[in-house]
Amino acid sequence: MAVRARTALRAIFGLQLGIALVLLGRDFAIVLPSLRLPSFAPAPDVPITPGDQTRRFDPAKSPPRQTGRPGEAMPANADMPSRLFFEAREGGGTVIYGQIKEGDFTRFSDWLEDQSPAPETLWLNSPGGSVSDALDIGRLIRERGITTAMDADGQCLSACPYILMGGAERHITKGAWVGVHQHYYGKSVALPAFLAVEDIQRSQAEVVTYLDTMGIDPLIMRHSLATPPNEIYILLDEELTGYNVATELSDKEE
Structure with a gap:
């Protein structure tokens, strides 16, 4: 017993x-x-120069914006709103600004349906966020034949460039900050390793297909894949045109 x-x-x-x-x-x-290992990249306010284009990046905060490239420091900028906002821009067009949150594609689609006539140009200023929403917004922008653009003090980082790439034409003013890095798949969900790898590869395949559809050189992925989520790789003017991210690069805003 x-x-x-x-x-x-x-x-x-x-x-x-x-x-x-x-x-x-x-x-x-x-x-x-x-x-994650801490980033040893320079702070965002350190001037960007060719070959030195990676800066520390906090996706929850909006990094400072730069006023010129290369070699000019970036002044401080207030944090962005926690999700996308759409408002009229002085001089014409509409400004889209703020972080990209899940559900923002639906908000954008609903907003666009209420616009009569639809805006011809969307000016971007966003530190990024939800990749899937950014891809869907970009597809809708291309479907509607809308132009995307950036002011000299604008920023389009992380997932935001996918919205930028959706423009039927893409007008970027020199000095704008366009940056890419690895997608962050760090939701608090425990997945078996093979499922996590499969999910990442499927998402990357979707992005490559999107780039091809939008006429963007997929080689741009070499910069995003080599840059961790807590850093951002800033594209130089020649890279913006070389990868066809910009169909027009100008010295002055429209």
């Missing part, structure tokens, strides 16, 4: 230990995506 009791206690203890390990593993899996 005593042997049976000891055996039962060991089984119960083993079960409890197993549950504790599972819970500990789950908590670690939730925390792990947010654990």
